[in-house]
Each structure stands twice: as structure tokens, then as C-alpha cells.
């Protein structure tokens with residue numbers, strides 16, 4: 447990252463004029479765990495196939511101890527991004543700094559040592575079928591040269607941590623998908639990494655098992671302080687686990703921020719379409735079946751608000767300031783990234799001009815809105 451860019455992106459009240467900018471930047475952001483500094487990744491042309499520009503000018507920071515979701519459509523560059531974090535791929539331009547060390551510059555033994563502090567879990571678990579659960583978890587410790595006694599003790603501890611102490615001697619073929627992923631998580635944590643990368647780790651699991659694995663990851667983040675980077679194409683996974691979210695599209699970072707902000711104010715069309723997946727089905731059937739597109743008595747508007755109680759205040763003010771008899775047709779409150787986010791469906795009487803005034807008022811109050819139609 448150029449000095450100018452560091453300064454402009456991280457404007458900080460404690461900046462002291464006259465000090466070297468790099469020092470000030472480091473002091474302003476002591477908590478960075480992963481820093482992408484103007485990264486591009488191009489896979490070269492190969493056997494007549496053209497080269498692929500997978501990531502372009504990516505610049506962002508992942509805070510130490512955070513859980514960050516990386517979301518994007520297939521081919522957006524998500525896996526390329528995580529492979530840069532653990533040094534499996536090198537950037538074509540820029541640097542990836544992990545735990546204050548430039549992993550993109552490391553090779554050989556230095557790289558392998560750095561990789562011990564970066565664990566990874568996968569969609570298809572990647573367990574060795576010829577090894578028991580315990581022996582799969584032991585593998586990275588064997589490679590790191592641990593003694594047999596230390597390995598035995600650590601594996602027992604890890605099996606208990608992921609909640610499958612009784613599966614010590616089971617082979618992968620004898621385990622459910624959720625149990626296999628628990629083995630994968632224990633193996634990834636074996637060498638006490640400071641970063642855990644998850645590439646679609648719940649995509650092969652049913653919703654209930656997904657929830658249990660995401661809960662486990664949240665507990666691990668809390669108990670061990672491990673920074674988690676979560677790649678997924680499911681916004682529901684981001685909603686349940688992440689605090690920060692980064693949206694990739696065709697190799698570009700198109701949006702990033704706090705999950706509750708992104709959920710209430712999605713700016714980019716890709717983010718909006720991802721959100722439609724998780725919010726689109728939230729209307730009660732009895733209401734959804736009454737909504738029509740031909741003008742009727744009440745315009746139906748969905749709004750998203752942040753903070754417990756924010757919805758009550760908003761409706762009361764809207765009704766008072768516009769002199770409208772607003773009705774609340776449906777309400778739902780979720781906890782997203784540790785914040786309450788309410789999705790309220792309002793009925794606005796008084797025809798299209800009242801609906802238009804309502805939309806203007808809501809946008810002036812920075813509330814994201816969606817017109818759903820009319821009810822009789």
C-alpha cells in the first residue's frame with residue numbers, strides 16, 4: 447500500500463505531522479491480522495487456455511480476533527483470496543501481510559513454518575480415509591515433529607474441544623458429515639494457529655448441522671481468539687457467524703463493512719441479490735398471499751432498521767411527522783453481527799402520493815426500503 451493511500455484510508459485523529467507515515471500507520475492499526483495491500487492475482491495462460499485475472503487491486507484489512515465473511519458468486523475469486531492468505535498462491539502484484547509478516551515473500555521452510563499458524567477447513571473435509579479421527583488430527587503435529595506423548599495429549603484435548611471425544615478411533619467412513627467437519631476443524635487447530643480459513647466448510651452440510659458447526663466456530667473464536675476468515679456463497683452463513691463482510695465480484699472488492707450495515711444498507715447489486723436470498727422469504731405466508739401489484743388501499747413497504755426498539759420509534763415518528771395512519775403488517779428481529787436488525791413491513795394508506803412521501807422520509811432517515819406492492 448502506498449503511504450498516501452495508507453494515510454487517506456486510515457485517517458486517524460492521533461496522526462502526528464512530522465512522524466514517518468509508515469510508523470503512524472502501524473500505530474493506528476495494531477490489531478491487523480491480515481492485510482491485503484493492493485493485491486492482484488492473474489493465473490497465466492496454459493495449454494492454449496487464456497490467462498485469468500482472478501483478483502484486481504484488492505486492498506483491505508482483517509482485524510485480529512475477528513470473524514470476516516467473504517461472499518461472492520462462483521468464480522468471483524474467493525478461494526484465490528484465501529489461498530493468498532496461507533501462501534498456497536502468490537500474488538501477481540501487491541503484498542499479503544499475515545500477523546505482521548509478508549507471507550507472499552516467504553518460500554521453503556520459512557513458508558511452511560508460517561503456514562503452521564494458519565489452519566484451513568474445506569467443503570469436502572479432505573480427511574485421509576485410511577486414518578482414524580485421532581490420526582487425522584495428529585498429522586500436522588507429526589509433520590511439525592511433536593513427540594508421540596505430546597501428540598496423544600493434544601489430540602485428546604482437540605477431540606474434546608470439537609465435541610467428539612468418543613470418535614477417537616473411528617474412520618472417516620464411520621462418521622457423519624458434521625462429525626467429519628469437526629475432525630477437520632480439530633486438525634486445522636492442532637498447531638494452535640492464529641488464523642482459521644474456512645472455504646465453503648458448511649456447503650456440504652444440512653441446515654441443522656451447518657448451524658451446529660457455525661456455533662462451534664463462534665465458540666472457538668471466543669475461547670481461543672482465533673481470527674476466522676469464512677468464504678461462502680450463502681449470506682445466511684455470514685449472517686449467523688460473521689461480524690465483518692467483504693463482497694467480491696469478478697475479482698473486485700465491491701463492498702465491505704460491518705455485517706449489520708451491509709444487511710441494512712446493501713449498495714452493490716451483487717450484495718442486494720445475495721440479501722434477497724435471505725430476506726426474500728421472510729414474509730408470513732398470510733401476508734405474502736395478500737400482496738398484489740395493482741394499486742389498492744395500502745402501499746406495502748418493507749424497511750430495515752438497526753438497534754432494539756429502533757422500529758417502534760421510527761414508525762411513531764413517521765406517523766406523526768407525515769400525519770399518516772401507518773399500520774404494521776409484519777415485523778421480525780434478527781441478531782446480525784451482534785446487532786439487532788429489524789425487518790418491518792408497513793402499510794401506508796393514502797395512495798401513491800403518501801407512499802412516495804413515506805419513501806422520501808425514510809430515505810432521509812437513512813433507512814433502506816423496498817416497495818412490495820399493495821394490499822386491499
Ligand SMILES: Nc1ncnc2c1ncn2[C@@H]1O[C@H](COP(=O)(O)OP(=O)(O)OP(=O)(O)O)[C@@H](O)[C@H]1O
Nearest residue numbers: 489498500518519520521522523524525526527679
Ligand atoms: N489454478 C487456477 N488456474 C487458472 N485459473 C484459476 C485457478 N484457480 C482459479 N482460477 C480462476 O480464477 C477465477 C476465480 O476462481 P476462484 O476459485 O478463486 O473463485 P471462487 O469465488 O472461489 O468460486 P467458487 O464459488 O466456484 O468456489 C475463476 O475464473 C477461476 O476459473
Ligand SMILES: [Mg+2]
Nearest residue numbers: 524525526645
Ligand atoms: Mg471457491
